[in-house]
Amino acid sequence: MTNLMDLICNVDQHRSSIVKTFEKPNILYNLFDADDLAWLEDFGRTQTPNSRRNDNGTLFTSGNFRSIINRYRRKLEQVLPGCSDSPDIDGNFFITPHQYGLHNDSIPKNKWHENGAKDGEYHPWRNILIPLWQAPANADSQILFFKQRDVDWAKVYKHKQTEQVATTYPVCRDYAEIDTFYDVKGTRMPWQDKRMEPAEYMLHFDEDIDRFRGLEVEIMFDWKPGMAFAFDSWQLHTTNKGNPAWHQKSGLLLCFFKKLWAT
Numbered sequence: 001m002t003n004l005m006d007l008i009c010n011v012d013q014h015r016s017s018i019v020k021t022f023e024k025p026n027i028l029y030n031l032f033d034a035d036d037l038a039w040l041e042d043f044g045r046t047q048t049p050n051s052r053r054n055d056n057g058t059l060f061t062s063g064n065f066r067s068i069i070n071r072y073r074r075k076l077e078q079v080l081p082g083c084s085d086s087p088d089i090d091g092n093f094f095i096t097p098h099q100y101g102l103h104n105d106s107i108p109k110n111k112w113h114e115n116g117a118k119d120g121e122y123h124p125w126r127n128i129l130i131p132l133w134q135a136p137a138n139a140d141s142q143i144l145f146f147k148q149r150d151v152d153w154a155k156v157y158k159h160k161q162t163e164q165v166a167t168t169y170p171v172c173r174d175y176a177e178i179d180t181f182y183d184v185k186g187t188r189m190p191w192q193d194k195r196m197e198p199a200e201y202m203l204h205f206d207e208d209i210d211r212f213r214g215l216e217v218e219i220m221f222d223w224k225p226g227m228a229f230a231f232d233s234w235q236l237h238t239t240n241k242g243n244p245a246w247h248q249k250s251g252l253l254l255c256f257f258k259k260l261w262a263t
């Protein structure tokens, strides 16, 4: 059995290779039909060996993801060509009553350290997200991706805010400390202390706009059950409450890894 953390490289030493793998999010609507969604929802409840809950009341289950890749290889390869070559698949099914705040989806450094900090041959690459349902079903909500990819260990971003955050990730409270932002072309994006533009993107976000200070929007799109989208693990993203707002939603996140220096 592979231990994922044995595969992961020291991110701090391989940024110049990692930045060459960036792409814009790839979005496919209506990829999964109602039967597929029912199968996936049942799988998330009954076929995953791990489960946990965070302080926000978000439930996570995980494990046994190879079975999902085997069943849906063709569809998943449409969203992310090469995904089935990943040596391991991380991720989770989630059921949440809360917006996900601003974060990236790479690997937490403490988990890699606890495993011995071995410089493996793979790096976090791209993730696929499959929305499963939202309640009420007519909720109209969005996910927003920023141009900034933070080629660094997983973290949550909470600029100049002191409140507690329900997360197992480290929390960055001053973006001026970050010198690892890159755009889709792999060019450095030094952080600039200015208001996020354009501000209209913040409609239906129950958040202080200062949390997004210095960030630039790359794309915002509807979060719809049956769709799937792939995005760089490093790319900063956040979801909104929507209008009509949702009060609970569920999805499947699958995380894929790529060999360093592979083209």
Ligand SMILES: [Fe+2]
Pocket: 100, 103, 104, 105, 237
């Ligand atoms: Fe995420």
